[in-house]
Amino acid sequence: MWLWFHKLASPPHAYRLLGKMAPWFGWPALILILTATWWGLFKVPPDYQQGDAFRILYVHAPSAWMSMFTYVVMAVAAAVGLIWRIKLAHAASAACAPIGASFTFLALATGSIWGKPMWGTWWVWDARLTSELLLLFLYLGYMALRASFDEAQRADRASAVLAIVGVINVPIIHYSVQWWTTLHQPASVTKMGKPSIAAVMLVPLFLMIAGFQLYFGWAISRRLRGEILRRERNAGWLKEAS
């Protein structure tokens, strides 16, 4: 009954499955992102305080969310790989890292662009911005550690330990606006009680987050396929298939 689950750890099976799944992630992602962009830019009324400049929220908030989401996925995949010694889990963890680093960079850059006209500064060393920057350093450190080993197994397991040690940063980022007084505004959506953002502004935000999540699914499918190809380049199944 669980054969379908156990087969997921097999590289050739996963390779085929990911190849079939990728367009099912990719096209809906594109449609959702384009829809949410059009909606956020044109349909949503301007904010009473920030005017039209707030619309960068529709890129900034989803990328920040995805940066943390990707790190958790990376850490969980690393833990699975360490505990059950599944090489594909390590491959998935490796595939997540550049995607997560890009999301983190995007969140920092869009936040900075938003900050200059709105709050008067490109950067401030408050708890949330600093911990998000730390997340970028953790991603870069993870990729650097991976690259420094020649043997795949040691690279996998060492970077897995690093990913798990660094996961403590993710709740710090999330709760930083609650625990400290920061320039970054407190949570409007992921908190107890009603969201403190107008419903008409919330819908494109959710659409964009859904689009980004599907984009992540597409990106990870593509990257993981590439990772499988790289690791299994001498394997029999690949030589037969090509």
Add this chain to the structure above:
Amino acid sequence: MKRTPIFEAARLVFQRDLTLAWRRWDEVTQPLIFYVVVTTMFPLATTPDLAQLRVISGGVVWVAALLSSLLALEALFRSDVEDGTTEQWVLSGQPLGWLLLSKVAAHWMLTGLPLVVMSPIVGTALGLPFNAWGTLVISLLLGTGTLSILGGIGAALTVGVRRGSVLLSLLVLPLAMPLLIFGARSVGMVMDGESPAGPLQLLAAIFFMALSLGPLAMSAAIRISVEN
């Protein structure tokens, strides 16, 4: 055959490290000299005015202590992995995390503790007032202790990697940033006349978390390093 009790095993590891360091004590003083040199660079680079330096003195002392500790951390496990001692620890049947913690404790005594002892002197050279000495020492005690454990994890992961010292810094410094923030803030707060209890308590909490979970990560990392 009787198994060595764990406190005895820890004591043996601890003593071995101290003895080895005693024979090469110039390696122990090098991070300390680096510490003094780095702190000297700041007044040369910014301003000789003590009133202005005072504002950043806590932070500079902390950053210099972090960087000096990092210098010493790269060699933490290197010689043990090279001559096979770590393999013997893994095979010994003793709890690996406990032995590694003992080694890290010896390392801290040889590198972290001298830094903490020097820190009031170095801070005063940067204009640090006397009333901040206590907070500086306590924050650095907790901070260097935590850094030794975090650095132990990093050193265990990167042992044997070519040019591992830069990679080690890249891995350990982001994890050490909260320490730096709270430590420097505590000194800044006491200089402003506020109570530094908040950041010091957070430093202590981080230290105890590192003390309890660090050996787990270190032993996992060491096992990975010696397996191949």
